[in-house]
Amino acid sequence: RIVYVNGAYVPEEEAMVSVFDRGFLFADGIYEVTAVVDGKICEWDGHIGRLERSLGEIGMSMPMSAEELLEVHREMVKRNNLEEGAIYLQVTRGAADRDFVMPEGLDQTVVLFTQAKKLTGAKSGLRVISVPDIRWGRRDIKTVQLLAASLVKTEAKKKGKDDAWMVEDGFVTEGSSNNTYIVTKEGKIITRNLSNSILPGITRKSVLRIVEELDMEIEERPFTIEEAQNAAEAFMTAATSFVTPVIEVDGVELNGGTPGPVSKRLGEVYIEESR
Ligand code: PDD
The missing domain is CATH 3.30.470.10 (Aminotransferase class 4, branched-chain amino acid transferase, N-terminal domain)
Structure with a gap:
């Protein structure tokens, strides 16, 4: 290289x-x-x-x-x-x-x-575990101090899972290196609002724009692991993984353990638009 x-x-x-x-x-x-x-x-x-x-x-x-x-x-x-x-x-x-x-x-x-790295193409869903968010208080700044993120992702892999969702004060902040979303049974997309607690994802911004263009309902607020486990589906976004479905949260499968329709649709539209 x-x-x-x-x-x-x-x-x-x-x-x-x-x-x-x-x-x-x-x-x-x-x-x-x-x-x-x-x-x-x-x-x-x-x-x-x-x-x-x-x-x-x-x-x-x-x-x-x-x-x-x-x-x-x-x-x-x-x-x-x-x-x-x-x-x-x-x-x-x-x-x-x-x-x-x-x-x-x-x-x-x-x-x-x-x-x-192959980024496009259909994605199989990820299984995630929840872990305490032990990072510093300015996660809105994209610094190279990634030890906490690296530790929790390694922990997830050791447990046979794909990623870790970090939790602070009872609410999910974000994934180890991605923003997180759930889709309620009523079809509403929920993702944490921007603050010092999470990174303002570039993919997040585009996905929220697409969500509005598609006339889907969106609510920006923190959600809990329990809410995620009761959701119709879940997904995450990042520059190198676009929209990736999440099919399991702390052992509870979503959408029968398969990628949900909203995650798949948003993933397709996002890739189409980036080409
Ligand atoms: N990570 N939250 C965290 C903590 C991240 O590290 C990232 C990105 C995101 C998503 O942001 P964006 O959509 O702008 O990629 C959210 C990159 C991909 C990385 O560290 O490799």
Whole structure:
């Protein structure tokens, strides 16, 4: 693979980042994951907008203009012959002697790599478990501190399941790396409202727009695991998994353990629109 590091496109074996990089020592950095379908970058405006906001929230600026970053993304698609998959972008504050006080004026570290992966096509549903949400209080910022998410997803896999839904104060916040939804027996779609408790998903935004276009009913509010277990169906969204049905919550199967019609329909429309 060809990766991008601070202005250079190099084979991954030759790429270097300092041991003193604050991303490595303090998780002092922001990332974005953008899907590529048919060699085209999906949802660019959403991802670049969120990157700028996340950086601003931790006192960092954009490492280059949005146009320049788009050009780097396009170049990465080209150099890696990426037809379908993801582009990972990480911007950290830079390298400095270890100090809790954030130094100013460092040269930011900018890294990109691609991952080829089949994203389109029908999805089998996921089985999820609930776990306590042990993350920090600013989950609206897409920082690289993903230890809690990684721990809970690993726990789910060890239990033979696919993902973990995190719960705080009795309500589901989000999945390990996705936004979560339930569809009530009356056909209403419920997803948690935006706040510091969850990441404002780019896929979420598009799916909510599609839901309105299709004249489906939507309510943005927190829901419980019990509500999810009594729902007609459930699903999750993320840049690299689009709309993915959820067929089991803490051992209780939804829709007879098969992907529900609303999840399937939204998934199809979303993929159609990203092409
Ligand atoms: N994760 N919530 C969390 C905690 C996430 O990490 C993600 C994305 C989402 C969905 O956001 P979006 O629709 O913009 O991808 C929600 C990415 C895909 C990842 O970490 O790989």
